[in-house]
Amino acid sequence: MKVELSINGRAVSADIPPSLLLSDFLRENCELTGTHVGCDTSQCGACVVHVDGVSMKSCTLLAVAMDGRSVTTIEGLAGTVGAELHPMQEAFHVNHGLQCGFCTPGMIMSAVDFAKRHPSPTEGEVRRWLEGNICRCTGYQNIVAAILAGTKAMHAPQGD
Amino acid sequence: MNAHTGIGASILRKEDRRFITGKGNYVADIRRPGMLRGVFLRSPHAHARIKGIDTKAAAAMDGVAAIFTGADLAADGVGGLPCAWGVSNADGTPMKEPARSAMAVDKVRCVGDAVAFIVAETLEQALVAAEAVVVDYEPLPAVVSMLDAIRPGAPAVFDDIPNNTCFDWECGDAQATAAAFAKAAHVARISLVNNRLVGNPMEPRAAVAEYDSGRDHYTMWTTSQFPHVVKVLMGNFVLNIPQHKLRIVAPDVGGGFGVKQFLYAEEVITTWASRKTGRPIKWINERSDGFLSDAHGRDHVSEAELALDESGRFLGLKVRTIANMGGYLSTFGPNIPTNLYGLLLAGVYTTPAIHCEVKGVFTNTVPVDAYRGAGRPEATFLLERLVDVAASEMNIDKVEIRRLNMIDASQYPYQTPVIVKYDSGDPKACLDTALKEADWAGFAERKAASKARGLLRGIGVCTYIEACGLAPSRIVQSLGARAGIFESATVRMHVTGDVTVLIGTHNHGQGHETTFAQIVSEMLSVPTDKIEIVFGDTDKVQFGLGTYGSRSLAVGGTALAKATNKIIAKGAKIAAHMLEAADTDIVFEKGSFKIAGTDRSKSLGEVVGAAYGLVNFPIDVLEPGMEEKAFYDPVNFTYPGGAHIAEVEIDPESGVVELVSYVAVDDIGTVINPMIVGGQLHGGIAQGVGQALYENCVYDEASGQMLTGSFMDYCMPRADNLPNMQITTQSTQCTHTSFGVKGCGEVGTIGSPATVINAVVDALSHLGVNHVDMPATPGRVWRLIHNSATQLRAAE
Numbered sequence: 001m002k003v004e005l006s007i008n009g010r011a012v013s014a015d016i017p018p019s020l021l022l023s024d025f026l027r028e029n030c031e032l033t034g035t036h037v038g039c040d041t042s043q044c045g046a047c048v049v050h051v052d053g054v055s056m057k058s059c060t061l062l063a064v065a066m067d068g069r070s071v072t073t074i075e076g077l078a079g080t081v082g083a084e085l086h087p088m089q090e091a092f093h094v095n096h097g098l099q100c101g102f103c104t105p106g107m108i109m110s111a112v113d114f115a116k117r118h119p120s121p122t123e124g125e126v127r128r129w130l131e132g133n134i135c136r137c138t139g140y141q142n143i144v145a146a147i148l149a150g151t152k153a154m155h156a157p158q159g160d
Numbered sequence: 161m162n163a164h165t166g167i168g169a170s171i172l173r174k175e176d177r178r179f180i181t182g183k184g185n186y187v188a189d190i191r192r193p194g195m196l197r198g199v200f201l202r203s204p205h206a207h208a209r210i211k212g213i214d215t216k217a218a219a220a221m222d223g224v225a226a227i228f229t230g231a232d233l234a235a236d237g238v239g240g241l242p243c244a245w246g247v248s249n250a251d252g253t254p255m256k257e258p259a260r261s262a263m264a265v266d267k268v269r270c271v272g273d274a275v276a277f278i279v280a281e282t283l284e285q286a287l288v289a290a291e292a293v294v295v296d297y298e299p300l301p302a303v304v305s306m307l308d309a310i311r312p313g314a315p316a317v318f319d320d321i322p323n324n325t326c327f328d329w330e331c332g333d334a335q336a337t338a339a340a341f342a343k344a345a346h347v348a349r350i351s352l353v354n355n356r357l358v359g360n361p362m363e364p365r366a367a368v369a370e371y372d373s374g375r376d377h378y379t380m381w382t383t384s385q386f387p388h389v390v391k392v393l394m395g396n397f398v399l400n401i402p403q404h405k406l407r408i409v410a411p412d413v414g415g416g417f418g419v420k421q422f423l424y425a426e427e428v429i430t431t432w433a434s435r436k437t438g439r440p441i442k443w444i445n446e447r448s449d450g451f452l453s454d455a456h457g458r459d460h461v462s463e464a465e466l467a468l469d470e471s472g473r474f475l476g477l478k479v480r481t482i483a484n485m486g487g488y489l490s491t492f493g494p495n496i497p498t499n500l501y502g503l504l505l506a507g508v509y510t511t512p513a514i515h516c517e518v519k520g521v522f523t524n525t526v527p528v529d530a531y532r533g534a535g536r537p538e539a540t541f542l543l544e545r546l547v548d549v550a551a552s553e554m555n556i557d558k559v560e561i562r563r564l565n566m567i568d569a570s571q572y573p574y575q576t577p578v579i580v581k582y583d584s585g586d587p588k589a590c591l592d593t594a595l596k597e598a599d600w601a602g603f604a605e606r607k608a609a610s611k612a613r614g615l616l617r618g619i620g621v622c623t624y625i626e627a628c629g630l631a632p633s634r635i636v637q638s639l640g641a642r643a644g645i646f647e648s649a650t651v652r653m654h655v656t657g658d659v660t661v662l663i664g665t666h667n668h669g670q671g672h673e674t675t676f677a678q679i680v681s682e683m684l685s686v687p688t689d690k691i692e693i694v695f696g697d698t699d700k701v702q703f704g705l706g707t708y709g710s711r712s713l714a715v716g717g718t719a720l721a722k723a724t725n726k727i728i729a730k731g732a733k734i735a736a737h738m739l740e741a742a743d744t745d746i747v748f749e750k751g752s753f754k755i756a757g758t759d760r761s762k763s764l765g766e767v768v769g770a771a772y773g774l775v776n777f778p779i780d781v782l783e784p785g786m787e788e789k790a791f792y793d794p795v796n797f798t799y800p801g802g803a804h805i806a807e808v809e810i811d812p813e814s815g816v817v818e819l820v821s822y823v824a825v826d827d828i829g830t831v832i833n834p835m836i837v838g839g840q841l842h843g844g845i846a847q848g849v850g851q852a853l854y855e856n857c858v859y860d861e862a863s864g865q866m867l868t869g870s871f872m873d874y875c876m877p878r879a880d881n882l883p884n885m886q887i888t889t890q891s892t893q894c895t896h897t898s899f900g901v902k903g904c905g906e907v908g909t910i911g912s913p914a915t916v917i918n919a920v921v922d923a924l925s926h927l928g929v930n931h932v933d934m935p936a937t938p939g940r941v942w943r944l945i946h947n948s949a950t951q952l953r954a955a956e
Contacts, residue, residue, distance in 0.1 A: 033189035034182015038362045039447040043871035074182035089180040100669030101179025102362040102414025130879035136362050137669045139846030140879035
């Protein structure tokens with residue numbers, strides 16, 4: 001099936017099997033391997049991307065369903081703010097919010113959507129939001145700190 | 161001390177950039193020209209005879225390149241997977257060590273045992289073809305429980321191994337312990353289960369293998385914590401590939417926790433099949449296959465007794481443990497419940513007599529091996545639960561009973577009755593700090609406040625010690641290790657003064673690229689951004705034993721310091737020549753070689769430049785260049801320890817346990833990067849909390865099927881299951897590592913299960929509860945609360 005979509009701001013068209021998952025399409029067809037696959041039951045969240053700005057698990061989406069949509073992956077995240085690093089990426093680095101790095105792309109993509117919806121969140125709100133993202137390394141403590149800091153940075157007045 | 165990037169600085173991690181931008185290079189990301197995809201067909205039976213495998217229809221399907229079975233491997237002379245650590249029975253005879261073929265040939269011994277490898281142009285084609293492979297199984301009765309496995313008449317996992325018993329191991333002094341019990345005023349007893357866990361690093365295991373027929377050379381990229389060991393074990397013992405014809409690369413690896421420190425059949429078969437097909441092959445485990453094929457952790461059933469005098473002093477400890485080996489011996493399987501368990505049973509106490517017996521048992525389950533902490537969490541859990549039981553029965557305060565029996569700082573080095581000799585420590589200081597940090601004194605008030613909200617509050621304390629920094633080769637070889645467990649590092653000074661370090665440990669989240677750079681920065685006064693740490697490629701790095709057992713800094717870091725010192729020593733000789741002084745007059749300070757007591761000096765950069773530029777120095781005495789290598793074999797284990805305190809609130813209506821606070825005070829020796837240490841502690845504690853409250857790998861006893869084979873069934877801790885943990889280090893220095901480091905990778909996982917369960921039991925103690933098995937799930941806790949009078953646990 002033909003599909004035309006935007007990935008990280010670039011127009012992409014492809015002829016793909018209807019059963020192809022978005023996660024596989026990104027990784028195998030588009031060579032965007034920053035989107036990871038850590039489970040086969042849609043629990044782990046390593047594959048989270050943005051579809052029209054909303055965080056979604058790419059392992060639960062069919063690539064053909066993305067026709068006409070706009071997909072952003074971790075590789076394109078900084079581009080959405082025209083910087084070298086998105087504030088959330090910077091916050092994960094500064095707060096030591098990652099260890100092995102495998103869950104990190106999904107965590108960051110999920111966190112950016114959270115931050116858009118919760119301009120001044122509580123720690124509890126962050127922790128509950130992360131129900132769909134599993135990390136085995138960090139005990140979440142520094143991820144939570146990173147998301148709180150990243151959210152603050154995303155909502156800081158421009159030019160500060 | 162270089163205040164900016166040296167030892168003690170919480171500098172941000174050098175390796176983060178690639179991970180936060182999606183540029184990590186994990187095995188699943190690797191793509192080779194002409195690459196095929198492979199999938200394993202796994203047994204649906206826990207125990208069955210393979211009467212035949214018909215691959216004909218599947219082999220004819222679209223895109224299928226080849227299908228291999230265990231018979232094909234055997235016909236080609238592929239050897240069995242070796243066990244790298246043998247233990248002996250109490251009578252001195254060796255353990256039973258059944259052969260383990262890389263793929264099942266005539267029998268499967270657990271659900272998930274691989275029976276065929278299907279290789280096709282695409283993953284989808286391989287998966288479809290796998291469904292068309294017809295395996296004729298004759299199901300056999302299976303046994304998954306250890307207690308069932310040693311009953312007379314139990315199904316035999318191996319036909320020629322009686323009672324499914326791999327070994328009957330012991331340590332300590334049975335006679336002295338019996339004598340101690342004979343004079344006891346009180347004996348405290350406990351029987352407990354240490355629940356089976358699945359390590360579940362977030363990156364599933366994977367391998368890409370490529371055979372180059374032109375060079376007769378193999379390369380395998382694999383999700384391994386120890387690529388050099390894979391190279392030796394697989395090349396030398398299984399596939400008969402000469403070492404110089406085999407390259408193993410472990411690139412970015414998404415978490416290990418022990419799960420990736422074994423030689424796995426899939427690595428062997430993918431490599432072998434790449435030669436048979438003549439094309440590169442990629443295999444990626446699905447998570448559900450990971451549950452059925454990653455080596456598991458823990459899984460003990462134990463009984464223990466502690467003899468005390470009338471004042472509460474420990475006189476003797478007796479432990480009997482049955483440990484599950486699973487359906488085969490994994491790489492280090494027999495070592496975990498023996499040497500890494502029994503030898504830690506002194507804990508931080510002066511118990512003079514200890515005797516521990518461990519029976520290793522085969523069952524129709526996935527093999528059990530090291531998982532973060534590996535043996536030491538099990539020892540700590542047993543000991544610290546038993547101490548709480550003793551305190552409660554003798555009506556002694558649980559902090560006081562610990563203090564009364566603790567090794568005093570003045571008693572180090574301390575020889576335990578179970579072989580190991582602790583070099584350094586101060587457990588009382590850690591305990592005192594933890595009590596303060598946790599506001600132990602204010603607990604009654606918090607308990608009352610919880611009660612007013614209808615909640616049961618409990619507080620738990622655990623003190624622990626562990627042996628890590630694996631390993632002093634002479635000691636571990638006397639305990640059954642079949643190789644040395646040293647480490648090596650090369651320091652390469654580039655002509656510009658930039659530094660490349662090649663080290664045999666493997667970084668899969670621990671922050672080595674930063675921590676090791678800090679060591680070199682400290683020693684050479686070179687900023688960390690001019691230092692690159694290279695690891696994980698056997699063609700680049702000379703040799704190494706990898707990362708596990710909290711060894712990387714203690715052993716690898718010491719090798720690195722040793723190599724760096726050789727750089728300084730060579731630099732001093734070159735500087736002496738440049739400054740026309742005697743070698744012995746040269747000192748190295750803050751990045752410069754100086755003539756002692758003068759202001760005449762040459763910078764490190766100038767000296768390195770001279771080493772490569774051959775500026776007039778005696779090449780008959782000094783070799784050109786500046787690159788030094790060191791191997792380091794430690795003289796002893798390192799012994800981190802500490803005190804942890806947790807508080808829980810339990811809702812008696814639902815049985816839900818909420819962990820509300822966690823304080824850890826750890827003695828991990830000198831801290832190189834406090835930020836990274838904090839992260840290691842958080843993650844380690846979270847895994848221990850997972851075992852205590854959430855995680856459990858369960859098999860159905862009748863069918864041998866795994867009931868918890870996905871993240872929907874096996875409860876991984878989530879962010880809202882954990883509080884903010886309060887981490888403090890209070891360190892004594894290790895006496896035999898560079899800088900006095902001890903290691904911090906496992907301490908969180910070792911201290912936390914006992915801490916949390918002690919808190920849960922404390923919350924329920926008014927009901928007469930004296931033990932809760934892990935995980936303390938709502939159902940289990942609710943039943944305890946509502947059946948407290950009948951001591952439900954005994955009936956379970």
